[in-house]
Amino acid sequence: MKFLKQNLFVCMALSLGLTAQAQQADIGNWSKDFSDASETLRTVGRGSCCIADGVFRSKGSYALFGTPDMSDYAFSFRARAPKDSEQVQIWAGFRTHNRFDRYVVGIKGGLQDDLYLVRTGYMGTDEFMGVRPLGFHPVPGEWYKLRVEVCGNRIRVFVGDCKLPHIDVTDKNGGKLVTTGEISLGGGWLETEFDDLSVTPLSADAFNNVKNTEWQQRLSKKQKEEKRRNERASYTPVRLGALQGSRTELSLDGNWLFMPEYQQSNKDLAISPDTDDQDWHVMSVPNFWSPIRIWLHGESMPTPRGAQSKGVSDTYYQQETDRCENYTFDYRKTGAAWYRQWLELPQDVLGKQLTLTFDAVSKTAEVYINGQLAGTHVGMFGEIKLDATPYLHPGRNLIALKVIRNIKGAAAQNSDAMENYYGSVRRDINDNKDDKEANKAVLTDIPHGFYGDNPAGIWQPVKLVITDPLKIEDVFIKPNLQGAAFDITVKNYEAKKKQNFTIFVDIKDKATGDLLYSGELTEKNSLMAGAQQIYQCSIDGLKPKLWEPATPNLYDFTFRLLDKKKEKDNMTITSGFRTFEARSDGFFYLNGRRYWLRGGNHIPFALAPNDKQLADRFMQLMREGNINSTRTHTTPWNELWMEAADRNGIAVSFEGTWSWLMIHSTPIPDKGVLDLWANEWLQVMNKFKNHPSLIFWTINNEMKFYDLDADKERAKQKFRIISDVVKKMRVLDPTRPISFDSNYMRRNGLNRFGAEFMATVDDGDIDDNHAYYNWYDYSVFRFFNGEFQKKFKTPGRPLISQEMSTGYPNGETGHPARSYQLIHQNPYSLIGYEAYDWADPASFLKVQSFITGELAETLRRTNDQASGIMHFAYMTWFRQCYDSKNVAPWPAYYAMQRAMQPVLVSAELWGRNYYAGEKLPTRIYVVNDDEQGKDLSLMQLTWSITDENDKVLITNTIDFPTVPYYGRKYIEPDIQLPTTLPADKVYAKLKLTLIENGKVRSRNEYDLILGRKEWNIGQMVVDKDQKILLLDKDRMKSIFDVLKVPVNTVTSVQELVDPKQKAALCIVSGLSACTDDEASMLRSYQANGGKLLFLNSKEVAKKVYPEYITGWIIPTEGDIVVMERPEASVFNGIGVLDLRYFNNNKREIPLACTATLKAVRHENVEELASQMKIHAYIDGGKPEARIQRIESMRGLTLLGIHDGKGKAMVSTLCTEKAMTDPIAGHLLVNMLNSLMK
16 A cells, blocks of 8 residues: 555544633644753663663653643654564553553564554553554654544544544543543553644534544455455366375365355255355365454454454454455455365265264354255254265365354354453352352353354364275374273275175384384184174284383374285374373373373464474474473364374373353253263264374363352252263263363362262362462462472372463563453563553563563472473464464573473572572572483582673582483582672572583573672761761661661650651651551651651551551562662662562562552652552443552552652661662662662
8 A cells, every 4th residue: 555655644532521622721833853862851760861863762760741731642753663673562652640640652673563552550550442453564764644633532643644643542441540640651561753743622512513424445346356256267077086095185175166055055056066156255274254352362342432352462363354355355254165176086986985074163054065965963063974975976066054053053252252261250159149140141051162153163173084984093103101991983885795705904114114013913804795894903012112202102003904915995193102190199101100281381382273383393393491281261172173283292181062051150052962962072072082192181171160060959960960071071081081070179079079989989080270370379489388289189190280370471572362361460460561562562561571480490399209391382482373483482481491400400589689699599409300201310519600601600510410301409519609799789680500421411591680799888978067866666777787787776756757867768667557646746857858668567657647648558479679760769779670579588488578558649649669469350330440440459658758848768678688688688778878868
């Protein structure tokens, strides 16, 4: 398009109520060309803003322009990223009422190419306005022109010369929350240049009679028709030249003819070979005709204009939308459709058996061959296998399918329906007592995994198999360590003739071609016409190379039917020799030895189910990342991905087809639906039973009725339903363990239903506890002493977690996923305002990788009675996980790569900040999960401390004792930190190298902050005649003495504020109570110009400032504090992520604060630092409700109070750790210096 290479022009509009409009000042027209380099800028943020070379430059902070009372106005400017930038990121704001409450618009280049709009708000009133594709790729170095119009609650965004806006929304809450404010330019994490700012006031009726329509980049009807004609002209039938041996397999994948039912509703015409189909569309197979909307990558979140991508991958979401928008038909109107494929067969198919197989069709299918109904099917995952012999013939044939999206023809299941299910997930048992929100559209639909929006189409491969009438129908290979047993199903399709045959097998090493075994499995057999029989046979005494993740040895098993040396049929199955058991001692055993699952759960099958390159590339990355196992979460895999797991050595927990079936207090579906689910699931099991990578079955995900259905009798009924399926599974496959449900633990069933009931059901073999430590629940440090197995282990059952999550970066920039960032606010608990899309994504990536690695390591260090962890969601630890050519790891991948080493050297570190010259308090563990099952002999451990430039500051080598296989040992080495540092504060690393017999077995590293003592000691800026008084109730005097802060102690509040003292600063430390008179004295002292510092004296601070401080919360943990105003002088020299894990040289949660204060928003209150409880979901809703919920979890840990002539600072931070933690010490010194200015 023409405008793609021209300047970009964005226009935005927003509307306010008449009251706000009436109050707007007459701002007049004004402009800035940024020619005055001496202009003083009003900036917000820790980054840089300046005027130079005729432009305004910003990185990491923004500048304000205009006046606070601006309400309805238009502004425009040009902006660009420097030519050497990695990408374009242009950010601006309007109605910037303050740093918290404002609108922010962004042009997001890089991999996203989006236009983004959000309203930010204090205490959880953020609201996503929308994201739209730009329609072009912004290029660094090029100028882009933007214009913003603000009028009422309506927001409009125009791009380039388009006459229609890209975004046109009305913000229903905007008039209440952000009514006036200035223009802000900049604030993005990458440098941006701005020029030619121009502002014009708007009248209140500026958008009267302006139609609300957005620009969209779609093909016109004429373009679509031209495309359809070209595609139809290029379509060619499938042709088979000649048969190939006793079995010929012909793929029918590729282009099929396609016609939506809304364009062709006449069945007779659709299935007839005589119908002229030149006007049909073309659809690729396998594929869905609707966009893939799968869980994280397909879910949506609310905006004023309807649901939009939740931000895990805007690019993938848009790619799927574009794929379907560019079809030559309207996919939105297509509830059912017809497929046609022309097939030309040779003459020698006469007398042959022809089997037509569709691996999966979603969701219902009618199959016609040459105008005759050959079969029907209901289900999204089950295989459709049809005897096509009566219908196909030599020459030209027509295969036609009718595919229907919804089993009952009801409205399409959408993201709202899925969200209703998610709502149930987030309820506890008490919330479920009167559950009236069960989504019946979901409950009556067929199993669909986590796919939303009713995906439809022939979405897995299609093939035609041609054999003699005597045919191998199925083989079940049941391997052991010296051979295998076989169940071989043979059918005679002859109408009248008996067939005689012998079964042979050849077993060849797939990698080398070497023959392991060749021989006869059965003596001469006979099958009558039309008969089918299972032949059971076995071989032993072999010495095969075993399959396991470290050595995924595969063999081709070729089964042949011979009659007088003539081959009647053959079937080759690639499989392997291995055993996997859940033994009664409560552990997993792979090939006879205990085995720990080092897992990464949730990989991108569902995003690209037919992408072989992605399957292989992603699993190779998994193996390179030391992952040995995964789970087919969100939807069962297909042959392509299972074969990739076999090849690449990824053990698989194969999960069922209906996540959250009968969840919590939802009703029990109709028996017909349950039967459909159970039968399809058993069919899927049968299909994949020969894959050596498949080590156990997992029925479903988080059904949780056993814990959370408020109706106990109904919960028992649900339990029996699943138990009956487990029993059928054991008959179908007696070789593998079963997980009753991913997140089920027997102890919960026993506690709720009792041993008598539990004796009547089969609840599988495995206990599985889902946990989201440090993301939804608790701090990672709570699990440093084996608490996981202490709390959840049941004797006799392997304990695992198939879902251990630590958060979700998005797939393009690494920022946290938008719904968590703006709605649930989880990232705020970890990184505060660094969570927003304009902040540096390195902050979230760093913190998330820290939590991921630490959690993985501690679970391995201290859980010798467990059997493995699958960390979640593995695919979100990659940039572009859906793109085989460009997939690249985020930092969490490398943290996991270290944590998942088979032999792991791991440091137990509590606090993370240390003074130079001190001893490092640590335990160094070695965990031995050697992939050959070997014990570790005497080893050497080398530890080093390095600086930011990887320069070694100090190092040493010590011995480490022997460690048995599946064992763990630790030592407490004497690690003395370097006495000399290259700077006052150093971001250092502890590096570990473990060597056995001259071979490196493990390497690891940990981030530390080291500080010179001189950084804090003697740094208090105080004149000789200035006096600092301390009312000391928690022995802070000794700390001030070490820091060389000249304090004089007093014994009472009255003495502290006595005017005769002429104190420059008064400190109250550890005071838990005061009288009304004392509170009045303190308040009067400040009002008259005094300066006060309250350290861990929350009760007194509340009494002194009752109109500002209303209470406090004792945090669940308190190990992470975030900055509210990073540019404040109190944080000088302290990194934005440094207020965490304060060290006190003890093996306990490294608290950074002891309480969080509930403070009102007031011009006299300056928010400086805060803490928010690690928490799960905060659902959307009215701002008032969200504020109330968030205020119950979040408060201030450091605030300034400007009252009267004086000022005060109130802190609940653990500054008492100043002697053992350099960040705590520097923070304390900064507090003193800030008040003494």
